[in-house]
Amino acid sequence: MKNKRLRNDIILSVALLVLAIAAWGVIRFTHKTGEFAVVEIDGKETARYPLGDDMSVEIVTGDGHVNTLVIAGGRASVVSADCPDKLCVKQPAISRTGETIICLPHRLVIRIEGESGVDTAS
Amino acid sequence: MKTNVRKLTILGISTAAAMVLSYVETFIPVSVAVPGVKLGLANLVTLFLLIKLDWKSAAAVSAVRVALTALLFGSAASFAYSAAGAALSILVMGLLKITGVFSPVGASVAGAVSHNAGQILMAIVLMGTREIAYWLPALVLSGVVTGLAVGAVGALLVSKIDLKA
Numbered sequence: 001m002k003n004k005r006l007r008n009d010i011i012l013s014v015a016l017l018v019l020a021i022a023a024w025g026v027i028r029f030t031h032k033t034g035e036f037a038v039v040e041i042d043g044k045e046t047a048r049y050p051l052g053d054d055m056s057v058e059i060v061t062g063d064g065h066v067n068t069l070v071i072a073g074g075r076a077s078v079v080s081a082d083c084p085d086k087l088c089v090k091q092p093a094i095s096r097t098g099e100t101i102i103c104l105p106h107r108l109v110i111r112i113e114g115e116s117g118v119d120t121a122s
Numbered sequence: 123m124k125t126n127v128r129k130l131t132i133l134g135i136s137t138a139a140a141m142v143l144s145y146v147e148t149f150i151p152v153s154v155a156v157p158g159v160k161l162g163l164a165n166l167v168t169l170f171l172l173i174k175l176d177w178k179s180a181a182a183v184s185a186v187r188v189a190l191t192a193l194l195f196g197s198a199a200s201f202a203y204s205a206a207g208a209a210l211s212i213l214v215m216g217l218l219k220i221t222g223v224f225s226p227v228g229a230s231v232a233g234a235v236s237h238n239a240g241q242i243l244m245a246i247v248l249m250g251t252r253e254i255a256y257w258l259p260a261l262v263l264s265g266v267v268t269g270l271a272v273g274a275v276g277a278l279l280v281s282k283i284d285l286k287a
């Protein structure tokens with residue numbers, strides 16, 4: 001009985017790991033270099049910026065809070081924010097479709113959209 | 123009556139232990155890239171109570187822990203995520219306990235992954251975007267690792283601590 005449960009534990013853990021790696025592979029394979037950084041506040045799109053143009057913009061969310069979005073070298077990142085957890089600042093720069101930077105306290109999502117002509121899938 | 127006082131004491135100590143674990147995990151920067159996600163170390167207490175007492179005790183301690191943690195060192199958003207994570211993980215671990223298919227370690231792995239899935243589901247509801255599911259692989263991965271660690275410690279505690287003594 002004990003061995004059977006131990007075997008089930010191992011099957012469960014391995015199955016979950018395989019699932020995670022497979023899902024990660026599918027995401028890597030299907031997500032290409034994007035064209036736009038789309039800004040969504042409260043689930044509604046408020047702006048989109050081409051990844052080709054280097055720039056910096058202060059995004060003002062609901063209650064006058066600010067996240068500073070920077071696009072440089074085709075990658076978007078949040079360099080500063082006045083949210084309490086600063087998780088959005090710590091998240092890595094994004095450049096591929098479907099990648100997101102999320103600021104939960106400000107209900108802000110920055111999302112990469114649109115396939116660019118050049119396929120740089122790795 | 124005496125057993126009720128005993129049980130209340132056990133639940134009180136459990137709640138305190140769960141809160142310490144919740145507080146400790148705010149210092150562990152394992153999830154910087156994954157928004158709002160916590161390790162779920164407090165699942166250790168949930169697992170222990172689920173096996174030693176009953177699911178009602180585990181659910182009560184979880185509810186108090188989530189509410190107090192949010193009040194003391196969290197935000198409204200983190201409360202919603204913790205609550206969703208805790209609820210789903212208790213549901214899954216409770217069902218697994220009834221079926222008896224897994225050992226405490228297996229139940230803990232399933233609970234940790236459910237905990238992360240619950241947080242993601244709540245994020246999808248609140249943020250109105252499906253793209254958060256992008257983080258699911260990382261969440262399943264961290265769930266398995268955390269679940270194994272919590273399950274191993276939990277199994278040890280279950281065998282060493284006798285509540286009837």
Ligand SMILES: [Zn+2]
Pocket residue numbers: 081083084085086087088089102103104105106
């Ligand atoms: Zn933020």
